[in-house]
Amino acid sequence: MSSDLMRQVGEQANRHNPWPLYAQLRRDRVVPLADGSYAVGRYDDVLALLHDPRVSSDAHTLTDPGDRIVLDIAPFINRDPPDHGRLRRVATRFFGPPDSPGLVTGQEPEIRRQIDALISAFPESGEVDVVDHFAYPLPVAVICRLLGVPPADEPQFRVWAGQLVGALDAANLEDSEDAVKTRNEALLALFGYLGDLVKKHRDSPDGSMLSGLANDDEADAMSDMDLVVTSGLLLIAGHETTVNLIANGTLTLLRNPDTLARLRRDPGWVIPVVEELLRLEPPVQYLPNRAALTDITIDGTTIPKGSALTLLLGAANRDPGRFTDPDRFDPDRPDNQHLGLGSGIHYCFGAPLARLEVHLALAALASRLDNPRLTADPPPYRPSPVLRGPIHLPVTYDARRTG
Numbered sequence: 001m002s003s004d005l006m007r008q009v010g011e012q013a014n015r016h017n018p019w020p021l022y023a024q025l026r027r028d029r030v031v032p033l034a035d036g037s038y039a040v041g042r043y044d045d046v047l048a049l050l051h052d053p054r055v056s057s058d059a060h061t062l063t064d065p066g067d068r069i070v071l072d073i074a075p076f077i078n079r080d081p082p083d084h085g086r087l088r089r090v091a092t093r094f095f096g097p098p099d100s101p102g103l104v105t106g107q108e109p110e111i112r113r114q115i116d117a118l119i120s121a122f123p124e125s126g127e128v129d130v131v132d133h134f135a136y137p138l139p140v141a142v143i144c145r146l147l148g149v150p151p152a153d154e155p156q157f158r159v160w161a162g163q164l165v166g167a168l169d170a171a172n173l174e175d176s177e178d179a180v181k182t183r184n185e186a187l188l189a190l191f192g193y194l195g196d197l198v199k200k201h202r203d204s205p206d207g208s209m210l211s212g213l214a215n216d217d218e219a220d221a222m223s224d225m226d227l228v229v230t231s232g233l234l235l236i237a238g239h240e241t242t243v244n245l246i247a248n249g250t251l252t253l254l255r256n257p258d259t260l261a262r263l264r265r266d267p268g269w270v271i272p273v274v275e276e277l278l279r280l281e282p283p284v285q286y287l288p289n290r291a292a293l294t295d296i297t298i299d300g301t302t303i304p305k306g307s308a309l310t311l312l313l314g315a316a317n318r319d320p321g322r323f324t325d326p327d328r329f330d331p332d333r334p335d336n337q338h339l340g341l342g343s344g345i346h347y348c349f350g351a352p353l354a355r356l357e358v359h360l361a362l363a364a365l366a367s368r369l370d371n372p373r374l375t376a377d378p379p380p381y382r383p384s385p386v387l388r389g390p391i392h393l394p395v396t397y398d399a400r401r402t403g
């Protein structure tokens, strides 16, 4: 029998608390959904499928892609081997070791400067919206600088990014028809903008990632279209997710004053705190983009070849079969192999950058606001059930300290 639980996960009213729905989805190892696709939510199964070569990330392998985005030339998050590996390797040349060692860690002084500037602009006491004035502008500034996107263009692509992310999992959205139309228009607009930007980087290169990719003279350099979709992927993946980790993190710390107090005394503890946040409140709740390349049978249920498959990272991260007391926020828990950044060949490309930003951001917030507390709990959430996080997070505090 098919289930409508994923439709309920898609409902805005359940955004603040999808956990009971995930618990129901975990009751069976494979859940057939009303639209003919399948969902998997137990930790061991999700982990195994993330590493399974019978599972594709390429929408062209679906028998019926429905409302999913299907691009002739897709970014490497939506490609399979060998193209996936080739494109990811080329992108890595301009992002990390061995060709660009120290690029991410070298961002630290600039990230610290941005954090200081943002917090110093908060009122001396009173209320601030942590999303609008901190969690959003910080990652956007960092990814734009790294990629070579002029910060002045940000208001333009902020709208496209929201429309795109809002309808990643169109099948389970209310008003999906309008959302899909808007999403597809936003995608075209974003690609047009990025095509022009690539040309600019070719004419006048700077030290940015886009300049490096656009002027790459290695034999395996990206084609122009690959370059446009890859920069779109990095731009979107590089800010919608990190914004939500900072916002979900602030919310969780304010709900757990003892943890916040300890973080204030011991800023180095932020490392396990962020790993636990990636487990408990992952910004990427699920991966709706997998497909079965062949029939896959799990526990007597067959996922037929060509079917869509959703891997529920948020449910796997709270699987009581894997984590003791899974709904508890416990940064000291041992063996915290969460799936918040994925696993396998598509493991998050930007993980070192995301971790660096969020470590610095949460440690700074904890130390610089006196007696911070939530103004509204739960806060209002963004529309996307996939990239989940508050759209606003008003916080009241007694005083702001200097950095």
Ligand code: HEM
Binding pocket: 057, 076, 077, 078, 088, 233, 234, 237, 238, 239, 241, 242, 245, 282, 283, 284, 287, 289, 339, 340, 341, 342, 343, 345, 346, 347, 348, 349, 350, 351, 353, 354, 355
């Ligand atoms: C807290 C912030 C972040 C979270 C929670 C996150 C989460 C994830 C997850 C779960 C995946 C796996 C997707 C899949 O298996 O289909 C992924 C992939 C990816 N992420 Fe992130 N991400 C974050 C930040 C970033 C940043 C800052 C960047 C860019 C600099 C980035 C770029 C990517 C890319 C390009 C992929 C695709 C990798 C591939 O297909 O090989 N992410 N991310």
